[in-house]
Amino acid sequence: MKYFFLAYAIIAALFIGLMPVRGNKSPDAPIRLFPDMDEQDKIKPQKPSDFFADGQGSRLPVHGTQPLGLNPEGLKEIGGIPE
Numbered sequence: 539m540k541y542f543f544l545a546y547a548i549i550a551a552l553f554i555g556l557m558p559v560r561g562n563k564s565p566d567a568p569i570r571l572f573p574d575m576d577e578q579d580k581i582k583p584q585k586p587s588d589f590f591a592d593g594q595g596s597r598l599p600v601h602g603t604q605p606l607g608l609n610p611e612g613l614k615e616i617g618g619i620p621e
Contacts, residue, residue, distance in 0.1 A: 580597055581595045583595055584596070
């Protein structure tokens with residue numbers, strides 16, 4: 539039982555030591571346990587990009603791509619109103 543409390547105290551001290559102090563600013567990036575997609579690489583559509591060979595950031599959609607919600611035939615099976 540004594541070792542449990544000792545281990546708990548060490549883990550708590552490490553956790554508190556890794557937490558940033560509120561109000562202080564640091565040039566380092568914050569430690570993120572769940573990074574989500576905040577810091578990922580992205581292409582801004584109207585800006586030039588070095589990722590593609592032609593330097594464009596935006597791409598034309600693939601032929602046959604339909605926008606979300608487009609229902610040109612008005613099919614009842616997918617919730618459309620027949621004309």
